Amino acid sequence: MENVMQRSLIVLGLVIALVGLAWPWISKLPIGRLPGDFMIDRPGFKLFFPLTTMIIVSVLISVILMFFRK
Incomplete structure (x- = not known):
């Protein structure tokens, strides 16, 4: 159970970081x-x-x- 939570938090953190890096392009979408x-x-x-x-x-x-x- 601990490994699942750790992986989930790591993946969530990476997704948030990627969205933050891609925000200049994402904000131009309609x-x-x-x-x-x-x-x-x-x-x-x-x-x-x-x-x-x-x-x-x-x-x-x-x-x-x-x-x-x-």
């Missing part, structure tokens, strides 16, 4: 500005609901986890 991402901007109120982005991220995570289970 994620969060896709059709279906709703923004309501009124005086004194701002709401951003990234519906399409959440669906895409959910599908990607599900596919990645499906590959790791096998």
